[in-house]
Amino acid sequence: GAGVSQSPSNKVTEKGKDVELRCDPISGHTALYWYRQRLGQGLEFLIYFQGNSAPDKSGLPSDRFSAERTGESVSTLTIQRTQQEDSAVYLCASNPSWGGNTIYFGEGSWLTVV
Amino acid sequence: GESVGLHLPTLSVQEGDNSIINCAYSNSASDYFIWYKQESGKGPQFIIDIRSNMDKRQGQRVTVLLNKTVKHLSLQIAATQPGDSAVYFCAENPNFGNEKLTFGTGTRLTIIP
Secondary structure (H helix, E strand, C coil): CCCCCEECCCCEECCCEEEEEEECCCCCEEEEEEEEECCCCCCCCEEEEECCCCCCCCCCCCCCEEECCCCCEEEEEECCCHHHHHCCCEHHHEECCCCCCEEEECCCEEEEEE | CEEEECCCCEEEECCCCCCEEEEEEECCCCEEEEEEEEECCCCCCEEEEEECCCCCEEECEEEEEEECCCCEEEEECCCCCCCHHHEEEEEEEEECCCCCEECCCHHHEEECC
């Protein structure tokens, strides 16, 4: 597709369950980001993939959070044993490998933990 | 650690007036700055960017000003319209797009009809 695609767009899960969120970046974009945004708040960096380099996981809030990326395409963010404080929108973004270009965001996956 | 912050969390402007949204950054090594607009229920959208070798850049009804001396960034929106109501984020990048962006908290702009 033309833009960053995320799925599911909305997810309601029970506390303690695991969830997987998927991101399809723009074709040809080697850099991929995950951000978390709680209601009414700013963007919280989670993880950054750049090509074949080791990902920057410095933003992951706990070991319940993990992310993988298949080559330079699809990424999956996994949250294990979800807690109510995990409720947020999870935004994925991508940009090309060469510097200077802005990053483009998907519409987000809205996660509600009940 | 380094961070990007905004001076005002909310701003209300009369339709047709100009608005200015401010952003302070603390990383003097930042080389590239971007403003994003986020409408309710949507992902952030690119508005305009500026590199550190510039102090002003204009787009359609928007102007970004960069003052490196005081590490200050602003977004000016001319002749505001109801569709300008959104949250605006500034973001910085220390290596012209080759490293992760750091976002500010955001300013909610409300246009009053």
